[in-house]
Amino acid sequence: MSNRKASTAATISDVAKEAGVSTSTVSYVMSGNRPISKETREIVEAAMRRLKYSPRSSARALASSRSNVLGLVVPLRADVNVGVVMQFVTAVVTTARTFNQDVLLLTQDDAGSIERVTSQSMVDGLVMMDIEARDPRIPVLAKLDKPAVLIGMPDDPRGLSCVDFDFAGASRTAVRHLVELGHRGIAFIGSPPASLRRHATYADRALRGFEEACRELEVTHVSVACEANSKDLARALDKVFAGPEAITALLVHNEGLLPILRENLAAHSLSVPEDISVVVIAPADVATSAFLPWTAVSIPAMDIGRAAVEMVMDRLSLAKPAELRLIAPTLSEGASTAAVR
Amino acid sequence: MSNRKASTAATISDVAKEAGVSTSTVSYVMSGNRPISKETREIVEAAMRRLKYSPRSSARALASSRSNVLGLVVPLRADVNVGVVMQFVTAVVTTARTFNQDVLLLTQDDAGSIERVTSQSMVDGLVMMDIEARDPRIPVLAKLDKPAVLIGMPDDPRGLSCVDFDFAGASRTAVRHLVELGHRGIAFIGSPPASLRRHATYADRALRGFEEACRELEVTHVSVACEANSKDLARALDKVFAGPEAITALLVHNEGLLPILRENLAAHSLSVPEDISVVVIAPADVATSAFLPWTAVSIPAMDIGRAAVEMVMDRLSLAKPAELRLIAPTLSEGASTAAVR
DNA sequence: CTGTTAGCGCATTCAG
DNA sequence: CTGAATGCGCTAACAG
Numbered sequence: 106m107s108n109r110k111a112s113t114a115a116t117i118s119d120v121a122k123e124a125g126v127s128t129s130t131v132s133y134v135m136s137g138n139r140p141i142s143k144e145t146r147e148i149v150e151a152a153m154r155r156l157k158y159s160p161r162s163s164a165r166a167l168a169s170s171r172s173n174v175l176g177l178v179v180p181l182r183a184d185v186n187v188g189v190v191m192q193f194v195t196a197v198v199t200t201a202r203t204f205n206q207d208v209l210l211l212t213q214d215d216a217g218s219i220e221r222v223t224s225q226s227m228v229d230g231l232v233m234m235d236i237e238a239r240d241p242r243i244p245v246l247a248k249l250d251k252p253a254v255l256i257g258m259p260d261d262p263r264g265l266s267c268v269d270f271d272f273a274g275a276s277r278t279a280v281r282h283l284v285e286l287g288h289r290g291i292a293f294i295g296s297p298p299a300s301l302r303r304h305a306t307y308a309d310r311a312l313r314g315f316e317e318a319c320r321e322l323e324v325t326h327v328s329v330a331c332e333a334n335s336k337d338l339a340r341a342l343d344k345v346f347a348g349p350e351a352i353t354a355l356l357v358h359n360e361g362l363l364p365i366l367r368e369n370l371a372a373h374s375l376s377v378p379e380d381i382s383v384v385v386i387a388p389a390d391v392a393t394s395a396f397l398p399w400t401a402v403s404i405p406a407m408d409i410g411r412a413a414v415e416m417v418m419d420r421l422s423l424a425k426p427a428e429l430r431l432i433a434p435t436l437s438e439g440a441s442t443a444a445v446r
Numbered sequence: 447m448s449n450r451k452a453s454t455a456a457t458i459s460d461v462a463k464e465a466g467v468s469t470s471t472v473s474y475v476m477s478g479n480r481p482i483s484k485e486t487r488e489i490v491e492a493a494m495r496r497l498k499y500s501p502r503s504s505a506r507a508l509a510s511s512r513s514n515v516l517g518l519v520v521p522l523r524a525d526v527n528v529g530v531v532m533q534f535v536t537a538v539v540t541t542a543r544t545f546n547q548d549v550l551l552l553t554q555d556d557a558g559s560i561e562r563v564t565s566q567s568m569v570d571g572l573v574m575m576d577i578e579a580r581d582p583r584i585p586v587l588a589k590l591d592k593p594a595v596l597i598g599m600p601d602d603p604r605g606l607s608c609v610d611f612d613f614a615g616a617s618r619t620a621v622r623h624l625v626e627l628g629h630r631g632i633a634f635i636g637s638p639p640a641s642l643r644r645h646a647t648y649a650d651r652a653l654r655g656f657e658e659a660c661r662e663l664e665v666t667h668v669s670v671a672c673e674a675n676s677k678d679l680a681r682a683l684d685k686v687f688a689g690p691e692a693i694t695a696l697l698v699h700n701e702g703l704l705p706i707l708r709e710n711l712a713a714h715s716l717s718v719p720e721d722i723s724v725v726v727i728a729p730a731d732v733a734t735s736a737f738l739p740w741t742a743v744s745i746p747a748m749d750i751g752r753a754a755v756e757m758v759m760d761r762l763s764l765a766k767p768a769e770l771r772l773i774a775p776t777l778s779e780g781a782s783t784a785a786v787r
Numbered sequence: 788c789t790g791t792t793a794g795c796g797c798a799t800t801c802a803g
Numbered sequence: 804c805t806g807a808a809t810g811c812g813c814t815a816a817c818a819g
Contacts, residue, residue, distance in 0.1 A: 114565070114567075116795095116796055116797085117796065117797060117798095118796080118797090126805075126806085127805065127806040127807070128796090128797075128798090128806090128807095129797095129798080129799075129800095129805075129806065129807080129808095130804095130805060130806075131797095132797065132798055132799080133798090133799095133805090135797095136798080138798085138799085139804085139805095140804065141804075141805090142804065142805090145804085145805080157565075159562075159565040159566055160566065160796080160797070161508070161566060161567050161795085161796055161797075162504075162507075162513075162566040162567060162568045163503075163504045163505075163507035163508040163513060163567060163795085163796080163797095164504075164508050164795070164796030164797045164798090164811090165796080165797055165798080166503075166504035166507075166797095166811095167502070167504040167505050167508050167795090167796080167797075167798095167810095167811050167812065167813085168796075168797045168798040168799080168810080168811055169797080169798060169799090169811085170811080172503075172504060174550070174568075177551070181532075181536055187528050187529050187532045188528045188529075190532070191522075191528045191531070191532070194551070195522055195553065198551055198553050198556075199553070199556075202556060202559075207550055207551075207552075207563070207568065208550065208551045209515070209548055209549065209550055209551070210518070210535070210539055210548075210549045210550070210551045211548075212536065212539050212540070215539075215540075215543060218543075221500075222548070224455075224498075224500040225500055225501065225502060225503045226455075226502050226503060226504060227503045227548065334705075334735065334736070334737065335705065335736075335737045336737050364675075364676065364705050364706050365705050365706060365709070367676075368676075368706070368709040394675065395675070395676075396675065396676045396677050457811090457812055457813085458812065458813060458814095459812080459813095467789075467790085468789070468790045468791070469790090469791095469812090469813075469814090470789075470790065470791080470792090470813095470814080470815075470816095471788095471789060471790075472813095473813065473814060473815080474789090474814095474815095477814080477815095479814090479815080480788085480789090480815095481788065482788075482789085483788060483789090486788085486789080501812080501813070502811085502812060502813075504811085504812080504813095505795090505811070505812035505813045505814090506812080506813055506814075507795095507813090508795045508796065508797090508811090508812080508813070508814090509794080509795050509812075509813040509814040509815080510795085510813075510814055510815085511795075511814095
C-alpha cells in the first residue's frame with residue numbers, strides 16, 4: 106500500500122514498486138505492446154490510480170521518438186475569413202485528440218517555425234492551411250522527414266498529401282442548379298482581391314470552376330473580386346448590374362459578405378429570391394444561421410479537417426503513401442433561390 | 447572536419463566531437479548559463495552549423511523539466527465572436543515566441559485537457575480565455591503546480607493571476623463621453639443572452655459599468671442583450687425605441703452586430719450620427735474597418751494577450767507572485783457620435 | 788574557463 | 804508471461 110508522501114510527481118518506477126512489478130511491466134500495461142495477465146494489469150492499474158501517476162510526455166518522447174503532437178499552421182491574413190479558419194482549427198484539434206495527439210499552433214508569418222518544430226522533433230507531423238498555388242513552403246515541407254498534409258490543392262504537391270473541398274465542383278454544382286432554375290446570366294462575387302492575387306487555391310479554383318461551367322452551359326457571366334465590407338460590396342454590385350448583361354443570379358464565395366448581402370441588394374431594389382437568386386459557397390452553419398437560410402454549397406470544414414489529421418496519422422503509423430483527396434460538393438436548397446421570372 | 451554521413455540527426459555529442467570539446471561546453475554555449483571563451487564558442491557554433499544541429503526538445507525537456515510550451519485554452523462557443531478570439535490567440539502566440547515558447551492549443555470542451563497537459567508536463571504554464579464569474583475551472587487550475595493566467599476577472603481568482611480589459615471602465619468612459627455631448631437617454635446593446643447567462647466576465651462587467659455610470663450621472667437608460675444577427679438586432683432596436691425613454695445614443699458591446707448596425711438603424715429612419723450617436727466597445731481594427739469608423743473604446747487584444755504571456759513567464763522564471771491587472775480604456779472618436787440635437 | 792558524469796523518466800531489447 | 808539492463812539526448816552539478 107502507498108504511504109509515501111508524493112513530494113514530487115510519481116514516476117513509472119514508483120508505480121512499479123507500489124505494484125511489486127518491474128518498470129517494463131508498467132510500461133507494457135500502458136502501451137499494450139505485449140500481453141499482460143489480467144491479474145497483474147489490474148494490480149498495476151490500481152497502483153497508478155493510487156499514485157495518480159501520469160507519464161511525462163518528454164521522457165516518453167525521448168524514448169519513443171514520438172511527441173504525440175501535430176503542428177498546425179494557420180493563416181493570419183486579413184483576407185481570410187476568421188470564422189472559416191476557426192472551423193478548420195476546431196476540426197483538426199478535435200480529430201487529433203481522437204488519435205491521442207495534441208496540437209501545436211504555428212502562425213504563418215512566423216517564418217522558420219516549420220523547420221524549427223520539425224528539426225527539434227516537437228511535432229510528429231504537420232497540417233498546413235491556406236495553401237497557395239505555388240506555395241513557397243511546399244518545397245520546404247517536402248524536404249522534411251515528417252509527414253505533412255496540405256489543406257488546399259497546389260499546382261505541384263511535390264509528393265505531399267493534400268486534401269481539400271472541390272471548389273471547382275462546388276461552383277459547377279451551383280451554376281448547374283441556377284441554370285436548371287432558368288437563369289441565363291450569373292455573376293460570381295468572389296474572394297478578396299488579395300486572396301486571388303496570391304492564388305489561394307480555394308479562391309482560384311472556385312472562380313475557374315465558375316467560368317468553365319458558364320462557358321460550357323453557355324451562360325452569360327461576369328465575376329468580381331470583393332473585400333468583406335459593405336463599401337466594396339456596393340462597388341462590386343454596381344459593377345455587376347451596370348454591365349450590359351442581364352444578371353438574375355449570384356454565386357457568392359465570400360463568407361464575410363453574407364451578413365450584409367441582403368441589405369446591399371435591397372439598395373439596388375433587388376429582393377432575394379424574387380428579383381435575384383443567390384447561391385453561396387460557405388460552411389453550412391454560416392449559411393443557415395442567416396436571417397433566411399441561403400441556398401448553399403457547403404464547405405464541410407469538419408470533414409476536411411478530420412481527413413487532414415487522418416492522413417497525417419496514416420502516414421505516421423501505417424507508413425501509407427501520399428494521397429490527394431478532394432471532397433465532393435453537395436448543394437442544399439435554402440430560401441435564396443427561385444425560378445427566374 | 448565533418449565527413450560523417452548524417453544517417454540520423456546530429457546530437458549534442460556529435461557536435462562536441464566535431465568541435466573537440468565536451469558536451470557540457472556545447473550545452474553551455476546554447477544556454478549561456480556560464481561564460482564561454484569567444485574562441486571556443488565560435489568553434490562550437492561552427493560545428494553546430496556544419497552538422498545542422500538542433501537540440502531535441504524532448505531530451506531538453508526531460509533534463510531541464512521545462513517544455514518551453516504554453517497551453518492556451520480557447521473558447522469554441524457560438525456566442526463569442528471568433529474575430530476577437532483570433533486576435534487574442536494571435537497576440538498570445540506572437541508574444542510566446544518572443545519568450546522562446548510555443549503554444550499548445552486546448553479547446554474548452556475537451557474536459558480534462560488542462561489536467562492532462564499539466565500532469566504530463568507538456569506545458570510550463572497556461573493561459574485561459576473566456577472566463578466566467580464563477581468559472582468551474584478555476585479551482586482546478588488553482589490546485590495545479592503550473593502557473594496559470596486568466597484572461598478575464600472572476601469573482602474569486604483563488605490566487606491565480608488575471609488580466610483583462612477594464613470593461614466596466616470602458617462603459618463608464620463611453621457614457622461620460624455621450625453625456626458630455628448632451629445625451630440624456632442611452633441604450634446598451636450588449637452581448638448575446640448566452641454570454642450573460644453564463645456570466646462571461648466581459649459581458650457582466652461592461653453591462654454593470656454601463657448601469658452604474660448611468661445611475662451616477664442620472665441618465666435615462668435601458669439595456670438589452672442581443673445575438674449577433676440581423677433578426678435579433680431588429681428585435682433589440684424595436685425594444686429600445688418602443689419604450690417611453692427618449693434614447694438618443696447607443697453603446698454597443700457586440701462585435702458581430704457592427705457590420706449590420708447602420709443598416710438596421712436606417713430601417714428605423716435613424717441615421718448615424720445625425721439622429722443617433724453610437725459608441726462601440728470592440729477591438730480597434732474592427733471598429734475602424736467599418737464603412738465609417740465607429741467612435742470606440744478599443745479592446746486592446748494585443749496588449750492583453752501580451753500581458754497574459756508576460757505574467758506566466760514572470761511567474762515561471764522570476765517566481766513572481768500572482769497579480770491582477772486591469773488595462774485602462776481609452777476612447778477614440780470616430781464618425782458615429784455627435785452632439786445631441 | 789572547461790571537462791566528467793550522474794541523472795531526467797520512459798521504452799524496449801534481451802534474458803528468463 | 805515477467806524482469807533487468809541499456810539507451811534515448813540533454814542539463815547541471817561537481818571537479819578541476
